[in-house]
Amino acid sequence: MGIRFQNVTKAFGNTRVVNDLSLEIADGEFVVLLGPSGCGKTTTLRMLAGLEIVTTGDIYIDEERINDVQTQHRDLAMVFQSYALYPHMTIAENIAYPLRVRKLDKQERTKRVNEVARMLEIEALLDRKPRQLSGGERQRVALARAIVREPRAYLMDEPLSNLDARLRVQMRGELKRLQHQLGTTTIYVTHDQAEAMTLATRVAVMKHGRLQQFDTPLNIYNHPANRFVAEFVGSPSMNFIDGKIDGGVFVSESIRIPADREDATQLTIGIRPEHISVFTRPQNGAIPATVYVTELMGNETFVFLSVGNNRLIARAPADFRAEVESPVWLQIESDKAHFFDTQTGLSI
Amino acid sequence: MKHGFLKYGFLVVALVAALAPVYWMFTISLKSEVDHFAFPPPWFTFTPTLEHYYDAFVTRSFGQYLITSAIVAVVSTLFALVLGTLAAYALARFRLPYDLDRRLSLWILSTRMFPAIVTAVPLFLMMRDLTLLDTKASLIIVYTSFNLPFVVWMMRGFFDEVPRDLEEAALVDGDSRLGALVRVVLPLVAPGLAATAVFCLIVSWNEFLFALVLTQTDASMTLPVGIAGRVTQYEIKWGVMSAAGAVAIVPILVFAMAMQKYLVRGLSLGAVKE
Numbered sequence: 001m002g003i004r005f006q007n008v009t010k011a012f013g014n015t016r017v018v019n020d021l022s023l024e025i026a027d028g029e030f031v032v033l034l035g036p037s038g039c040g041k042t043t044t045l046r047m048l049a050g051l052e053i054v055t056t057g058d059i060y061i062d063e064e065r066i067n068d069v070q071t072q073h074r075d076l077a078m079v080f081q082s083y084a085l086y087p088h089m090t091i092a093e094n095i096a097y098p099l100r101v102r103k104l105d106k107q108e109r110t111k112r113v114n115e116v117a118r119m120l121e122i123e124a125l126l127d128r129k130p131r132q133l134s135g136g137e138r139q140r141v142a143l144a145r146a147i148v149r150e151p152r153a154y155l156m157d158e159p160l161s162n163l164d165a166r167l168r169v170q171m172r173g174e175l176k177r178l179q180h181q182l183g184t185t186t187i188y189v190t191h192d193q194a195e196a197m198t199l200a201t202r203v204a205v206m207k208h209g210r211l212q213q214f215d216t217p218l219n220i221y222n223h224p225a226n227r228f229v230a231e232f233v234g235s236p237s238m239n240f241i242d243g244k245i246d247g248g249v250f251v252s253e254s255i256r257i258p259a260d261r262e263d264a265t266q267l268t269i270g271i272r273p274e275h276i277s278v279f280t281r282p283q284n285g286a287i288p289a290t291v292y293v294t295e296l297m298g299n300e301t302f303v304f305l306s307v308g309n310n311r312l313i314a315r316a317p318a319d320f321r322a323e324v325e326s327p328v329w330l331q332i333e334s335d336k337a338h339f340f341d342t343q344t345g346l347s348i
Numbered sequence: 349m350k351h352g353f354l355k356y357g358f359l360v361v362a363l364v365a366a367l368a369p370v371y372w373m374f375t376i377s378l379k380s381e382v383d384h385f386a387f388p389p390p391w392f393t394f395t396p397t398l399e400h401y402y403d404a405f406v407t408r409s410f411g412q413y414l415i416t417s418a419i420v421a422v423v424s425t426l427f428a429l430v431l432g433t434l435a436a437y438a439l440a441r442f443r444l445p446y447d448l449d450r451r452l453s454l455w456i457l458s459t460r461m462f463p464a465i466v467t468a469v470p471l472f473l474m475m476r477d478l479t480l481l482d483t484k485a486s487l488i489i490v491y492t493s494f495n496l497p498f499v500v501w502m503m504r505g506f507f508d509e510v511p512r513d514l515e516e517a518a519l520v521d522g523d524s525r526l527g528a529l530v531r532v533v534l535p536l537v538a539p540g541l542a543a544t545a546v547f548c549l550i551v552s553w554n555e556f557l558f559a560l561v562l563t564q565t566d567a568s569m570t571l572p573v574g575i576a577g578r579v580t581q582y583e584i585k586w587g588v589m590s591a592a593g594a595v596a597i598v599p600i601l602v603f604a605m606a607m608q609k610y611l612v613r614g615l616s617l618g619a620v621k622e
Contacts, residue, residue: 050520051516051519077520084516087514101523
């Protein structure tokens with residue numbers, strides 16, 4: 001179901017947690033709200049769920065304005081960060097709760113509960129209580145409770161953040177499959193850019209309550225709208241160097257990068273770590289640098305570099321070896337560089 | 349060993365101190381009047397008799413008092429629990445303008461801060477004007493209002509312990525506010541509710557002052573007033589009073605024991621991941 005935020009603002013006292021947010025989500029999309037903590041992404045989700053009152057602006061589901069519709073009548077399903085399982089009920093009762101509230105008869109309830117339990121492979125847990133379950137199992141139950149009926153949309157508030165790294169990656173994949181299977185509009189809140197990149201059809205990056213960019217993961221990565229988005233998405237983060245453009249060349253101290261741009265006295269260049277190649281021998285036109293430290297990740301090596309006063313990170317192959325403080329030479333793929341206004345941070 | 353002796357020593361002392369009056373009352377209720385005043389008192393060796401029980405519950409109206417007490421205590425406890433729980437939930441969950449949620453809580457508590465006797469005369473006059481003197485209704489109203497602040501404050505504390513996520517989940521799942529309260533929140537605060545209920549029932553069951561002021565007739569009198577009424581100008585009916593007292597203990601004892609399993613059960617364990 002299509003969801004539309006129109007100039008939505010949420011204020012707590014004088015603090016605007018969400019500021020003039022406009023967002024249009026198409027039917028069947030998987031939209032991830034991404035941002036650091038305190039950026040207003042959870043508040044946005046809670047406004048959609050009806051758990052927070054919209055201060056100004058309107059929210060529409062299928063062109064129906066839902067600002068004044070009570071939570072229970074919005075027909076949404078939500079997975080909470082804490083899972084919020086009802087501790088006094090068995091797993092089966094937990095999953096059946098939304099159906100029980102809707103007065104479905106017992107037979108139908110049992111049938112539907114068994115269906116989703118099979119889908120999520122939690123059939124063996126149905127008679128247990130939430131406290132007897134592990135974190136990953138609880139997460140599945142919370143998910144089962146959401147998908148047991150067919151709501152207009154799923155809302156997920158950092159559903160994977162309480163899981164350990166391995167389980168998180170596994171559940172991430174399952175979530176993606178599940179959404180593909182069900183085709184229901186999903187709004188997913190996270191501060192983990194990897195989750196955003198892998199799950200979303202479109203990512204909405206937020207900061208200080210304001211929407212920074214709303215686009216496909218690939219466009220967010222390749223064409224960040226501003227420096228914040230560029231820095232937040234991608235790991236390790238993009239490198240930023242302040243400098244100027246002089247005669248078609250970006251200049252900052254000893255760094256010189258060809259730039260097909262008009263002269264500018266002050267701007268910031270952004271280069272992703274994978275667009276910097278590190279060599280242990282001098283190369284033609286390469287920039288001399290010093291190794292600050294290297295981090296072997298197994299399949300690749302992160303090389304932290306000093307170039308004058310600038311600190312850069314480069315991605316190198318796993319077999320790259322260089323001592324701390326040893327000299328290296330850098331080649332930068334200048335056509336992959338991003339340029340930002342140093343003052344406003346906007347992409348230029 | 350020494351440690352164990354000390355531990356049990358203290359327990360025995362505490363137990364004797366607590367139970368001695370009960371034992372005394374119970375034996376008095378079973379002794380004939382002659383044995384009441386024998387010295388040294390026959391602790392264990394006396395011929396038990398049920399004459400005082402017969403006197404109290406058949407000849408006199410103690411059966412009636414018992415029923416009145418039960419109705420007043422149970423109904424006022426129910427009212428106090430229902431009203432107080434709803435009020436406590438509202439105060440625990442909703443932020444009211446002008447800081448009213450905090451202020452209201454204090455105002456509610458303030459009604460417990462003056463001695464009960466202060467309100468005795470005003471309440472008597474009010475009940476007289478409402479023609480509720482000598483009725484169970486008057487006692488139910490008064491006990492409900494006196495138990496309310498206690499219920500509100502107790503339950504508010506328990507509600508604060510329940511994670512909000514649970515109710516929000518229930519709301520999103522399609523339940524109403526009241527439905528979420530009944531189906532999700534109340535089961536989690538059941539131990540608190542049980543403890544509160546026990547306390548309210550004990551207070552109402554034992555209440556003496558207002559029962560004395562507001563009820564005079566046999567049909568409206570509660571057990572404590574009835575018992576105290578056996579101390580008269582001419583005689584003190586120890587046997588009858590003890591027999592009635594022994595019976596008065598039983599319902600509360602049974603209720604408290606029934607509630608015990610709720611009292612010890614853990615609160616919202618496993619509700620949210622810690």
